[in-house]
Amino acid sequence: MTNCFINKLRRTAIGVFKMIPLPIEQLEWLLGTICLIPILIWFVIAILLCVWVYRDAESRGMSGVLWLIVVLIAGIIGLIVYLIVRKEKPTAPAPAPVTRICPNCGRSIPPEVKFCPHCGKELA
Amino acid sequence: MPTLEDAIVHFFNFIGRLVCHQIPERTLWIGDRYLPVCARCTGAYLGLYIGYLILPLRRKEESGPPNLWITLLMTAPMIVDATTQLIGFRTSTNELRLMTGLLFGVALTPLLVYLLPIIPTSRKLPIVHNFFPKSVRPDDKKSWLSHKAFGLGLTLAIASFFVINSMSGSSNELFYWLLSPLIITSVVLHIFLLPILVLALSAAYLIKKRIKRG
Numbered sequence: 001m002t003n004c005f006i007n008k009l010r011r012t013a014i015g016v017f018k019m020i021p022l023p024i025e026q027l028e029w030l031l032g033t034i035c036l037i038p039i040l041i042w043f044v045i046a047i048l049l050c051v052w053v054y055r056d057a058e059s060r061g062m063s064g065v066l067w068l069i070v071v072l073i074a075g076i077i078g079l080i081v082y083l084i085v086r087k088e089k090p091t092a093p094a095p096a097p098v099t100r101i102c103p104n105c106g107r108s109i110p111p112e113v114k115f116c117p118h119c120g121k122e123l124a
Numbered sequence: 125m126p127t128l129e130d131a132i133v134h135f136f137n138f139i140g141r142l143v144c145h146q147i148p149e150r151t152l153w154i155g156d157r158y159l160p161v162c163a164r165c166t167g168a169y170l171g172l173y174i175g176y177l178i179l180p181l182r183r184k185e186e187s188g189p190p191n192l193w194i195t196l197l198m199t200a201p202m203i204v205d206a207t208t209q210l211i212g213f214r215t216s217t218n219e220l221r222l223m224t225g226l227l228f229g230v231a232l233t234p235l236l237v238y239l240l241p242i243i244p245t246s247r248k249l250p251i252v253h254n255f256f257p258k259s260v261r262p263d264d265k266k267s268w269l270s271h272k273a274f275g276l277g278l279t280l281a282i283a284s285f286f287v288i289n290s291m292s293g294s295s296n297e298l299f300y301w302l303l304s305p306l307i308i309t310s311v312v313l314h315i316f317l318l319p320i321l322v323l324a325l326s327a328a329y330l331i332k333k334r335i336k337r338g
Binding site for chain 2: 028031032035037038039041042045074075076077080081083084088089
């Protein structure tokens, strides 16, 4: 009974489909044009990716232009290679501690003190 | 007057034509028809689906990318195969195209899923967000996807290769109707819908940021 129903449904669908005059060529043209939008978005994503690679490479002391060209030509493979070989980001060196030298005893003293903690000399 | 079957096949071929050259010598003949895309694209688009199957083996707590060396080793063969043929250095075979395509697809999916959370609003996606890493830190050495996952992906790719290869040349229509919808849905999902999703998520993030600022 289920098979009978499915066959009936199938025949109805085919019958309806045959009745509708589908402008296949125009539909294809429309669909093809609509499909250009995602392709354009992929293009924009690729450009943004290349820009990111350039900036990231420059920030790591590598040649941004070279890696931009590599990623442009090699695509996803170029990106993977870049992620593998890129250098560590240079960390900013710790700031040197600010100290003063006592004019009396010549030892290092903190900058904010008014008297030398070693010899007791009053500081200007 | 074309039948419904012919119309669907025509639609499949139309979608395939948008993304593939469909050269008959490089396309698998299954169920008395050519598949909608060439052997390489068949492998790649089906491989993308296999890639999703290995995501349950991810390490949820880690933030590092999928092992980039393994990703490179799996994606490079297809590029090398295609490029060497393009420059006229050699001619590939459909088996090689299919296998390299499968490996490419399997390796690409984890990378795509790993990179998508770069857009913060993507974490609002239902169900899918459960597969994202906690954070995206490409410099992190602890990989979000284990070697076991890639091992499983490789095994599934090889198994799929043998299954599809055995279907090739068969006149059983069932095989065509099994593979073609999978290929076409993969094309539509990854080539057409994914960039629109990325655009929508990015736009939502930028709008949210602008509202917060002012």
